Amino acid sequence: MSNKATKGQTLSLTMRLTVGLGGLLLFGGIVLTLAAFAYGRVAARDAFDRLLVGAANTIASNISISDGQLVVDLPRSAFDLLALAPNDRIAYEVRGVNGELVTGYALDVIPDRPMTFSDMPHYFDADFFGEPARFVRTTRTFSERQFSGTVQVVVGQTILARQELAFDITKRALLGLLIGGIAVLGMALVVVRSALRPLEKIADTIRQRDPRDLTQIDQHAPKEISDMVSSLNAFMQRLEQQFDVMRNLISDTAHQLRTPVAALRAQSDFALRESDEIKRAQIVSKIHSRSLSLGRLLDQMLSRAMVIHRIESARRETLDLRDIALTLIDDGDHSLIYPDHDIHLEIGPEPILVYGDLISLTEAAKNLLSNALAHGVAPVTIGVESTNSHACIWVRDLGDGPQVELDIGDRFVRSSVSKGKSAGLGLSIAKSVADAFEGRLELVRNEAGFKISILLPLKRGNDV
Amino acid sequence: MRILLVEDTVDLAEATQGQFTQNGIACDLAFTLADANNFLAVQRYDAIVLDINLPDGNGTDLLRALRRDGNLAPVLMLTAQFSVDDKVSAFSVGADDYLVKPFDYRELEARIHAMLRRNLSDKSGEIILAGLSFNPTASVAHINGERLNLTRREFALLSMLVRHRDQVFSKERILEGLYSFDDAIVGLNAIELYVARLRKKLIGSGVGIKTLRGLGYQLDVE
DSSP, rough: OHHHHHTTTSSSSHHHHHHHHHHHHHHHHHHHHHHHHHHHHHHHHHHHHHHHHHHHHHHHEEEEEEETTTEOOHHHHHHHHHSSSSTTTEEEEEEOOTTEEEEOOOOOOSOOOOOOOOOOOOEEEETTTEEEEEEEEEEEEESSSSOOOEEEEEEEEEEEEEHHHHHHHHHHHHHHHHHHHHHHHHHHEEEEHHHHHHHHHHHHHHHOOOOOOOOOOOOOOOOHHHHHHHHHHHHHHHHHHHHHHHHHHHHHHHHHHHHHHHHHHHHHHHHHOOHHHHHHHHHHHHHHHHHHHHHHHHHHHHHHHHHHHHHHHOOOOEEHHHHHHHHHHOOOOOHHHHOOOOOOEEEOOOOOEEEEOHHHHHHHHHHHHHHHHSSSSSOOEEEEEEEEEEEEEEESSOOOSSSSOSSSHHHHHHHHHTOOOHHHHHHHHHHHHHHHHHHHEEEEEEEEEEEEEEEOOOOOGGOO | OOOEEOOOOOHHHHHHHHHHHTTEEEEEEEHHHHHHHHHHHOOOOSEEESSOOOOOOHHHHEEEEEHTTTTTOOOOEOOOOOOOHHHHHHHTTTOOOESSSOOHHHHHHHHHHHHHHHHHSGGGOOOEEEEEEEETTTTEEEEEEEEEEHHHHHHHHHHHHTTTTTSSSHHHHHHHHTTTSOBOOOHHHHHHHHHHHHHHHHTTTTTEEETTTTTTEEEEEE
């Protein structure tokens, strides 16, 4: 039984947490990688664009006019700046007022964008001998007597160093993320372990217990777990009650069955040795009646066991007590065993509703009825009525009831068994059922006879 | 009449067989399922009394096999179990009746005779109303082929309503009909309960009981 339960275990909490957090980190990692890469590219572009525009401005500032001609003195410092990206190739050109090439490569990459005459440098991407490259165009405007107009300076550089920088930035960001992620996972595992420790402790406590030890578990536990502990405790309490019931049942059964069986055995032994036919027939008829009562006793004991079991376990429902009374009349068992007994039914036109278990209540009432039939004086009446607060199913006969006062304990049960009567057992069944449904037994003895009632809390019709 | 008793408790079986014999009923005794099958292979029986728990298997298996082979001999199940559900399950496996141990021999014989009467009864007397088939001679009713578990008085009530389905029955008349032969004295209020119970059991048959306020009850066929 327990094997199955262990094998049916689901993913451990640690595993769930790891998978969950891992997934979250992976997803976050992908998003962050994309973001870091985008950021790295922008940062690298901005950094290198500054170098590029610096170089272009240096060239532009070194353009001079001599005899109305543009003179470009390419400064070394301009290229020193760009040499910070050692693997990239550099291109430049200077174009005059009319767009004619003054010096440099004939790049033909200047976009068809009208000149703005502003000092704002203009960046653009283009190919440089088949490689992607970044260009900047700056302008310098001359307005002298000898020369007037705008000169353009274009400087370009391939983008290997930019990409390298972008990757580098991304890599560093990811490394940080990875370390952070591992730290979070590790901490999460530690937290789960410590959160689950009370559970492990409870499991250990239960494992180390003696199987018969059903005392309460120490309730000191975190709030979330204390709910579980208290339901565990409630469960153990129920188990313990069941155990008690079983223990009592077994000892009662032993006593109650051994006595009549011993009587049967003694009588039959006696019959075997009796030679007188008439006396033997008398003994056999005693054995017969004793076996009949043993059968009834057995029924009652089983009925008691079932009732006790059902009280604990059966679902409760709204019942009409009149239905139970009618079922008893209808069952017909009594007409077979006591064919000459009259049974009357007294019920009203309105339902008498209670909240309980049909089978237990029927058994309880049936036991009261068979007591009345077996030990009372006919006619027997079974009835249902209600007072302000109570519903009541009762059995009345013309006799004076059991000789004992209503101390329906085991003592009574036992003493009645030895006399071959089972009235006590029937009463004890009725009492347990009444108790279980918040009711009680009531005995009234007067000139009209003996009346025994099961009183239960009345359920109002409009509650249904 | 010849019956087969399948029961493994030797003294109970022998005592029962003895009583059958005293009453002029031929009774073969099988202690196991295997014995029972041997008997059934060579002999035709008018009725079978079958214990549920047998040393080499379950009586219900034998019953199922019988019905599969087309043997329609009425079967009475003996059960030592103590549960309300048993009553229903005995019918559901195809038994015609059941008896809880310990039982009275006279009860057993009466039940066997009742089963035989039912089995022999004329199907032509059957009354069919929508999904309800009602056989007054066999004292059984079926809803859509499934046997209805009715108490004696519920059956008597159904019988009154079915036989005179154009009449309205007052509570007084129903009471007289149900209890004229009986010792229990129940009063008019019980009739309402009987009608309610019967109504519940007739659900799904297409047959109902309608209340005519101040007059009584009448069968209502869809």
